[in-house]
Amino acid sequence: MSIPTAHIEVKESDVIAETVLLPGDPLRAKFIAENFLENPVQFNTVRNMFGFTGTYKGKKISVMGSGMGMASIGIYSYELIHFYGVKNLIRVGSCGAFQPNLNLYDIVIGMSASTNSNYASQYNLPGSYAPTASYTLLKKAVDIAEDKGYDVNVGNILSSDIFYDDDADAWKRWAKMGVLAVEMEAAALYMNANRAGVNALTILTVSDSLVTHEQTTSEERQTAFTKMMEIALELA
Numbered sequence: 001m002s003i004p005t006a007h008i009e010v011k012e013s014d015v016i017a018e019t020v021l022l023p024g025d026p027l028r029a030k031f032i033a034e035n036f037l038e039n040p041v042q043f044n045t046v047r048n049m050f051g052f053t054g055t056y057k058g059k060k061i062s063v064m065g066s067g068m069g070m071a072s073i074g075i076y077s078y079e080l081i082h083f084y085g086v087k088n089l090i091r092v093g094s095c096g097a098f099q100p101n102l103n104l105y106d107i108v109i110g111m112s113a114s115t116n117s118n119y120a121s122q123y124n125l126p127g128s129y130a131p132t133a134s135y136t137l138l139k140k141a142v143d144i145a146e147d148k149g150y151d152v153n154v155g156n157i158l159s160s161d162i163f164y165d166d167d168a169d170a171w172k173r174w175a176k177m178g179v180l181a182v183e184m185e186a187a188a189l190y191m192n193a194n195r196a197g198v199n200a201l202t203i204l205t206v207s208d209s210l211v212t213h214e215q216t217t218s219e220e221r222q223t224a225f226t227k228m229m230e231i232a233l234e235l236a
């Protein structure tokens with residue numbers, strides 16, 4: 001394949017910055033572009049998966065929706081890395097808390113991403129694989145959060161293929177293993193980045209708790225998780 005790719009309508013690769021924020025929700029991408037970027041220019045509308053490039057504190061940065069699930073982020077991150085030269089991919093997502101100490105709006109950073117998906121089977125590995133974040137981005141994100149006075153919870157997250165699980169207690173077995181929270185994309189993002197030798201990180205905000213059953217609204221998930229956005233933008 002050459003550019004433009006099947007899913008991103010950009011004819012020149014330098015339209016997209018080397019650092020791209022990837023919220024699952026394309027409207028969260030639009031919110032970030034409109035509220036945080038200077039001079040944002042929209043570069044993608046294919047499938048309404050909005051993508052924008054602008055600057056943040058003078059540094060070039062892009063933000064684009066990844067869609068929900070590993071199949072979707074697998075496509076977008078692959079095209080960004082292999083056809084548009086993207087080097088730093090930072091997911092900014094929502095997650096469901098597995099641990100009782102995590103409250104709504106708390107920030108979780110995925111140092112590693114366990115998964116129930118079969119995504120790694122393509123690599124034919126003689127064992128299991130531990131999808132892992134870039135230590136460089138992870139350390140920088142933790143330092144930025146500390147400077148801003150934002151608490152972050154760093155650890156293992158679960159990237160699940162299933163939002164509505166037939167086994168209502170499945171999450172408890174991951175929680176027992178110390179997994180902090182569930183989302184649906186990080187493992188595929190980390191595998192694509194690890195395979196290509198580029199950097200990836202996942203920063204999440206707790207949108208609901210499987211422990212307490214508290215939850216935020218869809219509007220809050222689109223626009224209110226600004227602390228993680230600030231941390232991610234500072235990584236440019």
Ligand SMILES: O=P(O)(O)O[C@H]1O[C@H](CO)[C@@H](O)[C@H]1O
Pocket residue numbers: 023024025067068069092093094095163182183184185221
């Ligand atoms: O808020 P986003 O980034 O989409 O992340 C989470 O929300 C979606 C499910 O509601 C999944 O994509 C999950 O990973």
Ligand SMILES: O=c1cc[nH]c(=O)[nH]1
Pocket residue numbers: 094095096097163182183184207208
């Ligand atoms: O994947 C997700 C994302 C947010 N909340 C959940 O419970 N699951």
